[in-house]
Amino acid sequence: MRLKDKKIIVTAAAQGIGRATAMMFSKEGASVIATDINEEKLTELNKENNSIKTQKLDATNKNAVEDFCASIETVDVLFHAVGFVHHGTLLECDDTEFQRSVNVNVYSAYLMSYNLLPKMLDKGKGNIIIVSSAASNVKGAPNRFIYSTTKAALNGFVKALAADYVRNGIRCNAILPGTVETPSWEGRVNMADDPKQARKDFIARQAMGRLAQPKEIASLATYLASDESDFVTGTLNLIDGGWTL
Numbered sequence: 001m002r003l004k005d006k007k008i009i010v011t012a013a014a015q016g017i018g019r020a021t022a023m024m025f026s027k028e029g030a031s032v033i034a035t036d037i038n039e040e041k042l043t044e045l046n047k048e049n050n051s052i053k054t055q056k057l058d059a060t061n062k063n064a065v066e067d068f069c070a071s072i073e074t075v076d077v078l079f080h081a082v083g084f085v086h087h088g089t090l091l092e093c094d095d096t097e098f099q100r101s102v103n104v105n106v107y108s109a110y111l112m113s114y115n116l117l118p119k120m121l122d123k124g125k126g127n128i129i130i131v132s133s134a135a136s137n138v139k140g141a142p143n144r145f146i147y148s149t150t151k152a153a154l155n156g157f158v159k160a161l162a163a164d165y166v167r168n169g170i171r172c173n174a175i176l177p178g179t180v181e182t183p184s185w186e187g188r189v190n191m192a193d194d195p196k197q198a199r200k201d202f203i204a205r206q207a208m209g210r211l212a213q214p215k216e217i218a219s220l221a222t223y224l225a226s227d228e229s230d231f232v233t234g235t236l237n238l239i240d241g242g243w244t245l
């Protein structure tokens with residue numbers, strides 16, 4: 001019960017890292033509100049663990065985020081996992097794709113934090129965890145132009161927020177995964193001409209010869225969400241199986 005009595009909001013909780021983290025947070029005693037745009041999968045999550053409350057929420061929709069946050073009385077932790085992977089180089093990223101990635105990856109983090117931080121400041125304690133990526137300012141990865149650009153922005157976001165509110169009891173940290181076996185990763189592999197071979201090649205390229213499991217990211221998130229990490233703020237936590245070594 002490492003998160004006993006903590007009220008935690010999780011975004012992108014319907015699948016992948018967000019879902020595994022919502023489940024682990026709940027198992028560790030937190031009271032979790034799981035949000036996502038995918039209502040069907042949220043319902044499945046609630047069926048698997050009915051102590052997790054679910055709420056459909058598009059984290060890029062200003063009015064929806066404002067309404068949702070206004071309905072929350074108190075919050076201890078925001079775990080923000082919303083993100084979209086655009087595959088391509090700079091020349092393959094047109095205006096629409098550029099704006100889309102900035103909106104989903106960066107604006108959503110701003111909107112959620114902007115609306116929840118005042119509640120944390122009122123309490124004199126709060127904790128924001130942002131899921132960024134090793135593919136950012138940390139590692140140049142091919143065909144991840146706008147993805148890495150937005151994740152680098154999130155790394156700056158975390159440092160700046162942590163610096164501004166360190167004296168107000170607020171912590172803010174980032175998690176920078178390498179490649180994690182999630183439905184969106186499966187989707188990207190299945191788009192290849194030979195998905196079976198693509199999967200094999202992808203795994204062979206990993207420094208540890210395997211991908212991360214969402215639960216492994218959830219374990220790091222649990223530490224960052226708990227009071228065990230009370231002295232930790234402004235950190236970029238790589239969890240990449242040695243990809244950036």
Ligand SMILES: NC(=O)c1ccc[n+]([C@@H]2O[C@H](COP(=O)([O-])OP(=O)(O)OC[C@H]3O[C@@H](n4cnc5c(N)ncnc54)[C@H](O)[C@@H]3O)[C@@H](O)[C@H]2O)c1
Pocket residue numbers: 011012013014015016017018035036037038057058059060081082083084085104108131132133134176177178179180181182183184185
């Ligand atoms: N999977 C990886 O290999 C990997 C690696 C590094 C970082 N990440 C990051 O981890 C986070 C989660 O990735 P994943 O692969 O676990 O997730 P995923 O792509 O499998 O699932 C993403 C979830 O986000 C939801 N979502 C999308 N847009 C949303 C919006 N506007 N508002 C609310 N919910 C929205 C989707 O419905 C979906 O349930 C992302 O930020 C991603 O960039 C993932």
